[in-house]
Amino acid sequence: MASLNDIRSTFLDFFERNGHRRVDSSPLVPRNDPTLMFANSGMVQFKNLFTGLEHRDYSRATTAQKCVRAGGKHNDLDNVGYTARHHTFFEMLGNFSFGDYFKDQAIPYAWELLTKDFGLAKDRLLVTVYHTDDEAANIWKKVAGLSDDRIIRIPTDDNFWRMGPTGPCGPCTEIFYDHGDKIWGGPPGSAEEDGDRFIEIWNLVFMQFEQFEDGSMKPLPNPSIDTGMGLERIGALLQGKHDNYDTDLMRALIEASAHATSSDPDGPGKVHHRVIADHLRSTSFLIADGVMPSNEGRGYVLRRIMRRAMRHAHMLGAADPVMHKLVPALVRQMGAAYPELARGQAMIEETLKGEETRFRQTLDRGLRLLSDELGRLPEGADLPGETAFKLYDTYGFPLDLTQDALREQGRGVEVAGFDAAMAEQKAKARAAWSGSGEAKDAAIWFELADRHGATEFLGYDTDEAEGVIQALVIDGAEAATAGEGASVAIVVNQSPFYAESGGQVGDTGLIKTETGAARVTDTRKSGNLFIHQAEVTMGHLDRGQGATLSVDRDRRGAIRANHSATHLLNEALRAALGEHVAQKGSLNADDRLRFDFSHGKALSPEELAQVEAEVNAIIRQNTPVETRLMAPDDARELGAQALFGEKYGDEVRVVSMGRREGSAKGSNNDTYSIELCGGTHVSRTGDIGAFVLLGDSASSAGVRRIEALTGQAALAHLRDAERQLSEIAGLLKAQAGDVVGRVKALADDRKAMQNEIAQLKRQLAMGGGGAEAAPKEINGIKLIARRVDGVSGKELGALADQMRQGLDSGAVVVMAEDNGKATVAATVTPDLAERLGAVALVQAAVAALGGKGGGGRPDRAQGGAPSLAAAEAAIAAVERLIGESA
Numbered sequence: 001m002a003s004l005n006d007i008r009s010t011f012l013d014f015f016e017r018n019g020h021r022r023v024d025s026s027p028l029v030p031r032n033d034p035t036l037m038f039a040n041s042g043m044v045q046f047k048n049l050f051t052g053l054e055h056r057d058y059s060r061a062t063t064a065q066k067c068v069r070a071g072g073k074h075n076d077l078d079n080v081g082y083t084a085r086h087h088t089f090f091e092m093l094g095n096f097s098f099g100d101y102f103k104d105q106a107i108p109y110a111w112e113l114l115t116k117d118f119g120l121a122k123d124r125l126l127v128t129v130y131h132t133d134d135e136a137a138n139i140w141k142k143v144a145g146l147s148d149d150r151i152i153r154i155p156t157d158d159n160f161w162r163m164g165p166t167g168p169c170g171p172c173t174e175i176f177y178d179h180g181d182k183i184w185g186g187p188p189g190s191a192e193e194d195g196d197r198f199i200e201i202w203n204l205v206f207m208q209f210e211q212f213e214d215g216s217m218k219p220l221p222n223p224s225i226d227t228g229m230g231l232e233r234i235g236a237l238l239q240g241k242h243d244n245y246d247t248d249l250m251r252a253l254i255e256a257s258a259h260a261t262s263s264d265p266d267g268p269g270k271v272h273h274r275v276i277a278d279h280l281r282s283t284s285f286l287i288a289d290g291v292m293p294s295n296e297g298r299g300y301v302l303r304r305i306m307r308r309a310m311r312h313a314h315m316l317g318a319a320d321p322v323m324h325k326l327v328p329a330l331v332r333q334m335g336a337a338y339p340e341l342a343r344g345q346a347m348i349e350e351t352l353k354g355e356e357t358r359f360r361q362t363l364d365r366g367l368r369l370l371s372d373e374l375g376r377l378p379e380g381a382d383l384p385g386e387t388a389f390k391l392y393d394t395y396g397f398p399l400d401l402t403q404d405a406l407r408e409q410g411r412g413v414e415v416a417g418f419d420a421a422m423a424e425q426k427a428k429a430r431a432a433w434s435g436s437g438e439a440k441d442a443a444i445w446f447e448l449a450d451r452h453g454a455t456e457f458l459g460y461d462t463d464e465a466e467g468v469i470q471a472l473v474i475d476g477a478e479a480a481t482a483g484e485g486a487s488v489a490i491v492v493n494q495s496p497f498y499a500e501s502g503g504q505v506g507d508t509g510l511i512k513t514e515t516g517a518a519r520v521t522d523t524r525k526s527g528n529l530f531i532h533q534a535e536v537t538m539g540h541l542d543r544g545q546g547a548t549l550s551v552d553r554d555r556r557g558a559i560r561a562n563h564s565a566t567h568l569l570n571e572a573l574r575a576a577l578g579e580h581v582a583q584k585g586s587l588n589a590d591d592r593l594r595f596d597f598s599h600g601k602a603l604s605p606e607e608l609a610q611v612e613a614e615v616n617a618i619i620r621q622n623t624p625v626e627t628r629l630m631a632p633d634d635a636r637e638l639g640a641q642a643l644f645g646e647k648y649g650d651e652v653r654v655v656s657m658g659r660r661e662g663s664a665k666g667s668n669n670d671t672y673s674i675e676l677c678g679g680t681h682v683s684r685t686g687d688i689g690a691f692v693l694l695g696d697s698a699s700s701a702g703v704r705r706i707e708a709l710t711g712q713a714a715l716a717h718l719r720d721a722e723r724q725l726s727e728i729a730g731l732l733k734a735q736a737g738d739v740v741g742r743v744k745a746l747a748d749d750r751k752a753m754q755n756e757i758a759q760l761k762r763q764l765a766m767g768g769g770g771a772e773a774a775p776k777e778i779n780g781i782k783l784i785a786r787r788v789d790g791v792s793g794k795e796l797g798a799l800a801d802q803m804r805q806g807l808d809s810g811a812v813v814v815m816a817e818d819n820g821k822a823t824v825a826a827t828v829t830p831d832l833a834e835r836l837g838a839v840a841l842v843q844a845a846v847a848a849l850g851g852k853g854g855g856g857r858p859d860r861a862q863g864g865a866p867s868l869a870a871a872e873a874a875i876a877a878v879e880r881l882i883g884e885s886a
């Protein structure tokens with residue numbers, strides 16, 4: 001018996017043999033479609049090839065595409081477990097032509113594969129075509145020899161395929177398998193078509209048009225082919241089963257579920273096992289593709305599926321979490337075809353286990369409340385909406401989980417009551433908020449968040465994505481359009497732009513639509529709403545348009561490196577300085593990082609060097625950076641660094657990186673840094689490149705601040721230092737290695753020269769070249785009185801002394817101006833100290849200069865004055881005093 005893995009290969013091999021490129025499945029979260037929650041068919045990743053927007057180096061492709069139908073337009077969740085062919089996760093096999101071949105080749109390929117490679121009996125097959133599509137009908141007749149009654153014309157949308165309200169579309173032909181008259185049901189188009197006798201196995205879409213928002217349709221540049229065949233269905237058929245859950249792959253998962261819960265796979269818990277097997281696939285693949293359980297958007301769909309499965313596991317009587325134990329079985333079945341599953345295994349197991357552990361804490365109590373409530377209701381009555389809301393709000397029961405639980409008893413939920421209770425809660429939140437006194441202009445953001453819900457952040461995995469413009473806000477008011485030159489705040493349903501928080505700056509980049517482009521200069525958050533602050537640079541942007549959002553990649557790369565390095569710095573500081581180091585603030589910008597932390601004194605050069613070296617050592621380990629979601633308490637237990645006083649939700653993102661040197665690999669506490677963090681990070685520590693500390697300074701009392709650079713900026717900084725050094729070496733005509741010695745020698749030389757210059761200046765002031773200044777004789781006393789220039793106030797006394805040495809008896813008065821201040825110094829030989837007094841001489845000169853005072857000893861005195869403008873008068877005053885002395 002061919003396994004599902006064999007059947008997948010047969011399909012892909014067939015088309016590869018026929019000139020098709022084998023292309024990997026795209027991730028479940030579409031990168032190129034703003035309206036789609038999950039990839040739900042094979043053509044999603046090729047959407048832009050059909051419309052001619054994008055070209056690749058192949059025009060034929062074949063894929064096995066991962067699909068999830070559990071939210072949005074195609075939602076199969078409610079039926080899963082109870083029917084033979086509903087899944088939340090399935091694989092769609094497809095072949096595609098992008099303007100290459102069309103109907104006349106697509107139909108023969110399909111016929112050949114089904115009847116030759118898969119060996120299906122020709123007389124069991126019949127087809128439908130769109131009622132006007134004679135061309136397709138004729139090809140079927142010619143290629144397959146089908147009689148007219150086995151080519152059924154369908155006039156409805158069943159044979160006109162659309163991916164959604166917009167996008168490529170076209171008429172299709174569907175191939176059905178007839179299980180024979182032992183099974184009830186009629187051919188497609190008949191009143192009994194919903195029976196199980198005729199099963200659709202393959203849909204071939206003739207992509208011919210593009211549908212636009214206004215309802216109009218334009219022909220595609222080149223008619224194309226998109227086919228889709230559910231692997232589980234064709235697998236069931238080829239394995240002679242009627243139920244997809246009886247195929248080898250699904251059966252292995254069901255048996256794993258039975259084993260883990262010690263129950264019979266086909267016993268009374270059969271539905272539970274089927275739900276678990278299906279939901280194991282969708283949840284594991286979603287987690288592997290980066291979706292994390294949350295209360296919004298895709299994360300909430302994931303959570304709903306997880307919790308639905310967990311309730312079914314609980315119904316099987318499992319006392320402990322079950323889902324994570326089944327992951328190895330899934331990896332065994334599908335890990336070879338989808339390597340991301342094996343790569344993400346640890347993360348998938350951990351996420352499932354965490355969610356199940358937490359959900360179990362409220363599940364029992366919620367179920368008890370539910371059964372008490374049902375006991376009070378009349379037989380068969382629906383559950384009141386408020387009770388369903390209480391289960392949602394208090395016990396974490398998504399509405400569909402409650403509905404699923406009631407389904408087993410043939411009851412439903414009063415959904416209107418549930419919606420009303422939800423609306424009332426929102427109104428209360430709004431009232432509480434309006435009373436909180438926040439700035440008025442924030443009202444518009446609250447209003448928008450209320451209307452559109454949270455912005456979904458896609459930027460952990462991608463820096464480009466598509467979104468729908470939900471609102472444009474210009475000068476605080478909503479606008480339908482924003483024209484060229486407008487400064488506008490743009491709100492979209494999903495965005496790769498990081499909105500400033502936790503110290504990480506907001507992203508910048510570009511938002512483009514069909515009619516214009518805007519440059520995003522900053523991204524902020526108001527609650528969970530992202531606000532892209534932008535300038536329209538070209539054309540105009542309209543509300544409701546689809547937009548391509550591209551983050552400035554290089555800038556984001558630099559921000560990531562700085563943010564990851566900040567985590568390493570935090571840890572390295574604790575290692576170097578002690579456990580008292582706690583984060584007090586941080587900035588993760590594109591050009592640098594800043595980290596404030598509690599520590600009492602400046603870091604020594606040795607401490608700085610140690611911290612820098614340790615961060616660089618972890619960078620060189622180049623180990624993967626891991627991100628997980630867990631309950632805050634679990635995160636703390638793990639030793640995660642959290643910000644004191646920060647409010648964390650039910651779940652926190654935990655970022656771990658680096659390995660502690662010397663610890664055994666795999667030991668529990670060998671992770672270097674573990675922090676709660678919502679920011680974006682490098683994939684491996686090596687991506688940080690390099691780390692350079694710029695030094696530390698005081699930020700506030702008891703808080704130090706470190707600034708540092710990483711990657712390109714670190715390199716540029718080092719290069720710049722290097723360039724300066726070599727320039728200095730060039731100026732010194734020395735080798736770089738000799739620069740320090742040379743600069744020291746220069747500094748010593750300079751000091752010696754300064755001393756020499758001072759000495760020379762003094763000599764010059766005394767009359768130059770050491771020649772004695774000639775004294776004047778007044779009243780029998782020899783006097784040298786003069787203004788000297790270029791001598792500082794400090795040196796003036798010494799100069800006066802020196803000049804006096806040439807006199808056996810006499811007086812010297814010198815004055816000099818320096819730095820806008822005049823100084824007068826006087827000295828007399830000891831024999832005159834009594835009679836004349838240096839102090840009196842200084843005071844006379846100072847007074848004449850317009851100053852006051854002066855003092856010292858009888859033989860040496862000094863004083864200050866505002867300037868030497870009246871130097872002549874000062875000398876005259878001194879001469880007068882000497883002339884009058886007795």
Ligand code: SER
Nearest residue numbers: 041043203226227228
């Ligand atoms: N897009 C079509 C479908 O989903 C064929 O692949 O059925």
